[in-house]
Amino acid sequence: MSHSKESDELIFFVNGKKIIERNADPEVNLLFYLRKNIRLTGTKYSCGGGDCGACTVMISRYDPISKKISHFSVAACLVPICSLYGAAVTTVEGIGSIKTRIHPVQERIAKSHGTQCGFCTPGMVMSIYTLLRNHPEPSTEQIMESLSGNLCRCTGYRPIVESVKSFSPSSSCCLMYGKEKCCLDEEKNEPEGKTSAFSKLYKKEEFQPLDVTQEFIFPPELKRMAEDPQNRTLTFHGERTTWIAPGTLTDLLELKMKYPGAPLVIGNTSLGIEMKFKEVSYPIIISPARILELFAVTNTKEGLILGAGLSLSQVKDILADVVSRLPKERTQMYCALLKHLRTLAGQQIRNMASLGGHIISRLPTSDLNPVLGVGKCILNVASTEGIQQIPLNDRFLAGLPDASLKPDQVLISVFMPLSRKGEFLSAFRQAPRQQNAFAVVNAGMRVVFKNNTSTIKDLSILYGGIGATVIGANKSCQQLIGRHWDEEMLKEACGMVLEEISLPASAPGGMVDYRRTLTTSFLYKFYLDVLKRLKMREPCGDCDISKNLCQDLEDFPLTMPHGVQSFKDVDSQQPLRDPVGRPIMHQSGIKHATGEAVFCDDMSPLAEELFLAVVTSTRPHARIISLDASEALASPGVFDVITAQDVPGDNGREEECLYAQDEVICVGQIICAVAADSYAHAKQASKKVQIVYEDLEPTIVTVQDALQHESFIGPEKKLEQGDVQLAFNCVDQILEGEVHFGGQEHFYMETQSVRVVPKGEDEQIDIYVSSQDAAFTQEMVARTLGMPKNRINCHVKRVGGAFGGKATKPGLLASVAAVAAQKTGCSIRFILERGDDMLITGGRHPLLGKYKIGFMNDGKIKAADIQFYINGGCTPDDSELVIEYALLKLENAYKIPNLCVRGRVCRTNLPSNTAFRGFGFPQGAFVTETWVSAVAAKCHLPPEKVRELNMYKDIDRTIHKQEFDPKNLIKCWEMCMENSSYYKRKKAVDEFNQQSFWKKRGLAIIPMKFSVGFPKTFYYQAAALVQIYTDGSVLVAHGGVELGQGINTKMIQVASRELEIPMSYIHLDEMNTMTVPNTIGTGGSTGADVNGKAVQNACQILMKRLEPIISQNPNGTWEEWVNEAFIQSISLSATGYFRGYRAGMDWEKGEGDIYPYFVFGAACSEVEIDCLTGAHKNIRTDIVMDGSFSINPAVDIGQIEGAFVQGVGLYTLEELKYSPEGVLYTRGPNQYKIPSVTDVPEEFHVSLLPPTPNPKAIYSSKGLGEAGMFLGSSVFFAIADAVAAARKERGLPPIWSMNSPATAEVIRMSCEDQFTNMVPKMDSKCSKPWSIPVA
């Protein structure tokens, strides 16, 4: 980081150590600096945009005026290092370590089983740690606030929340939820009617207490620096940017006059995003963070004057304080702002973002500006010419030059008036997710009435999310002045607003009808809210309002999940030493929590290591006319540009090219790669590669396009039983329909990562890769380089989440990197940025399901004719297997005597879709549950009755003619019914729905038959290597990969039982292809089953060898026996092998014994929906799963909960958006919303069915990695039940098409009413929509 001009010294502390950076580059962020410059890799990169929390660290600052130290969490990826002058940074490494002492936060999150892959864990730890530094005994609200900016894709959050709750005496028990019993008090807390045994997943008694006196003290040197501020300007010169931080307001204003184009940066949450994602760079950046005037707070009689530099968290605290002191009618705007400040972004962003930055950014979906605007706030701005007041109104928000700041002006403070008599102000917002998501539409509304009347004197409405800026409905508001606040006024107001605030059919962001509906729905909410308050003011006045309309106006609260996990404890006779069946903590849990667990990109750089950035196609289908890399090659730091011409062996397998050659077949296909001395240089140069395309016809994006062009991958697959056509002739009713199912992004927290290290001898290379399938990666690299596999060693230490997305794709990416390594002769580090990862690697297959169902009037289904089409994308990948699975598993729990199902993979010009947890089952079984529900609606029967009626009851055969016993299916169903008190709650739901018009509740119970495994015998083989060293320590290696699912923990448990030694003797390092060759990818829920058998086999071989020695010296120790074996030249190393099950499918005959066993389950979910906005709240879920004899109930329950929450995302939240040309818009957590902590059902109970033998798997266990995913659909069907209640009340048809995911848009538009009907219907053929469904 050496630059020619002289910079000031940047002084800050990291974990108590002073840092003096003499070459601080303003473009370098704290995350990069920590990871690459000072090699603190505990803090993780996952999104780079402040949305995921993986990079959370704590910043502490001393305020010399209040003499207080403040601690706040931040997203290090958005903190420019230059902003750290005088700050103390604490990272996960700073609070505890295995080498010294672990912090109670680290201990509790690990021991509560709050880590799986562990990639989110350091960020979680730091959010919790910061919370406890500020509130050692946090309240529920504080806990939820602190976790609002942290995403976890594995655990389902419940155990993480529980670990934080353990610090809070008031919230550690569910008594706070108004229940009579405590959920943590085992045995007393059984959900009603529960009969099975209980045990704890961890022992709270073992937790160390939190001792705040043990924490780092704030560095005295920084305190002194703050108390004696040198007001001189600090300057830091970087490669492209200079950072200037003045010490006084005068200097600031002069600088702004000198550099009017230079942005002021405070939180950097707007500017930083622009610089990173739009690749904008500024020669000068001015930091006003040291200007005290920007942080002043003044209370006046008329209102508050808040400094523009205050963070949104500080603003929130100040407003909350004022609200608590003043009458409610005076603080209406403050209350409205507070409402939004609870859900705006995550805690880290609220801690960083400033009020001034927020206002000046004028984001079109700003949550605060519409409220500040209708609240008539005033901006106090200054320049060298003096001070000026600018009204914060629609003209300012529209960016009109005469209503905005001049380039040399600085926003100093904001005046926020108190509300006056007769004034009512409210705020509304609806986002794709309850918190940490930009609003789809938001609004601020304010009305003032003439003295003691309901006659409108003044009205203002501002909407966000409708246009390119926040916009006002001024004309409508003007026309409504003088009108009475009544229904007639409302009706006309809605019409006027719809006319004034229009949105073209092709508007960016899409959801046009929904957004327009929200404008009037919010207006209606405001109308009711004001009416209610007028009524309170004047109970006998002339406003009328019915009670059940008003009571459900409130937004859903942010709730904290809690629940019971029940399982059968081990037999009391089992030796204490034997860990099998016990809830053992994840082997790497503590290391995850301390940041010491090493992931691929955490590995130290090697000398002359190069970084790779790829250039991807911007066209869906085109010929490459030319590629000009000359400008890129001349860029700073660039070593080489790698193209298809450089591939020495095969350029990919089947039709999947590594580097596109001549033609591109999707947007996002890799064309070439730039190797440079830093990622920043590689990325900058990659933008300079010039590619000329010639578009080719056709461009196939959707399933419909593929059908039209007969574009398929592989032949049609078909399964049939009975005589479907004949059966249709004998049924009472026939129902036909179709349902669309959207795809899903894996969103593993660790993006695809690979390092290729040439060893310099015999052409050997080491590949360190985050992959589920090391052997496949090895094979692809070998083919690409034209080398034998024995020269290539693939190492996988651990994977930061995979879910199927790291099965095939890492092979491709490793091969791309290997070509670069071979060409340049250097090590290559290739870590995909989140946006590239989402663009390039594909996800779950979107599906179109068509059905024709024949059934009797009693709900008995006699015949079903089903057709599936999945969008496979541009290459085969695993698509043919996925469609096979969808067919084989579609029947779910139901015996349909006459069933025909056909499936096709559509070849389109989208990135190739791939494996994803559940592999076709979540799609296929969803279609089945859709038509089962439709049959129930047609027969006017409760859905659970139709489900029961059609469920398998006795030993029978599946559609692929495999025999199975559904006993445990029935048991799960019955136990779930009982645990959830289904009928009692159904009655309560009905009662609620009768009382409430705009909020409805829904309840659904869904059964599950999940077949575990693969349809080919060779998939079931596994190998292991167990080595005993002469000191008695044992090293285990096996063919499975640790993805977070706890396979290594289970393997240690197996080895411990088999060798009869404590787990502490056993170590498990990495998986690599030299130790265990020819492995099968880890997936399909079989990893622990088959590798466990291989480990068991190896251990048994060793024990057999030791047997004579042990029997000769039965009282000897393990160490003595091992030593004796060595003396007797007995080998202490053994390879274990498991040959696997016989499995095969004959598609000609439509039969096959494919699956070794089935996992059964059932889930009951209850939700509440807001019919006016489409929001929903997950109230409660009860899951019963047939886990047999769980090897590790903590790991298995973790898998069930995590998969369920991922399923909740799939069926209700996660929406991939594509342009009509096949460009993926949703390329980060900013646009693509996975569940966050508030999406977990408030009550979340999981029970394992009392165990029954499963002779097919080790120790009679079952693989539970995938099954829970489908149970997330119970939330979808509960939503559908609630929507059905609303539709019934509004007299709408009981059968309608509700596609997955049931997003807020889908829910709102399914609850048709006067507001949806008011929106003028647009002819969709007349204009091109912004996005289209691809299935």
Ligand SMILES: Cc1cc2nc3c(=O)[nH]c(=O)nc-3n(C[C@H](O)[C@H](O)[C@H](O)COP(=O)(O)OP(=O)(O)OC[C@H]3O[C@@H](n4cnc5c(N)ncnc54)[C@H](O)[C@@H]3O)c2cc1C
């Ligand atoms: C992950 C994430 C989630 C978010 N979620 C939401 C959300 O849900 N709802 C929502 O409303 N917003 C959301 N935001 C936006 C966020 O509120 C804004 O980015 C933030 O308020 C901007 O403040 P800042 O201090 O970071 O601005 P900066 O990025 O530092 O500056 C932004 C702009 O303001 C100018 N500026 C700053 N201060 C002054 C001043 N005193 N005088 C003149 N010009 C000034 C700068 O020149 C710059 O152009 C989110 C942002 C992120 C990153």
Ligand code: FES
């Ligand atoms: S990496 Fe910083 S918030 Fe995601």
Ligand code: FES
């Ligand atoms: S454990 Fe949270 S993302 Fe994996």
